[in-house]
Amino acid sequence: MKRFTILIAALLTSAAFAHAALPTTEAEVRKVDKDAGKITLKHGEIKNLDMPPMSMVFQVQDKALLDKVKAGDKISFTADKINGAYTVLTIVPESAGK
Ligand SMILES: [Cu+2]
Secondary structure (H helix, E strand, O other): OHHHHHHHHHHHHHHHHHHHOOOOEEEEEEEEEOOOOEEEEEEOOEHHHOEOOEEEEEEEOOHHHHHHOOOOOEEEEEEEEEOOEEEEEEEEEOOOOO
């Protein structure tokens, strides 16, 4: 059981590092659907997903991410494919830190 716990901890740690290493992508918010936990983004190239610029709908990992954005906002975000769905993991408004 202890060995199992260590294995899980190692897996969680590597997953956290994987997300930390995701490149950020610029985007403009087109639509926010808090009830569904979805956001429509006009995004630049997403290098880790090998995806060219386009407008598309993403799931968000945490609906609270949607509280800080609205249509028309410029953002930086990270996304990954989770359980087959393109999912936004982090959102930073472009004005943040400037
Ligand atoms: Cu896309």
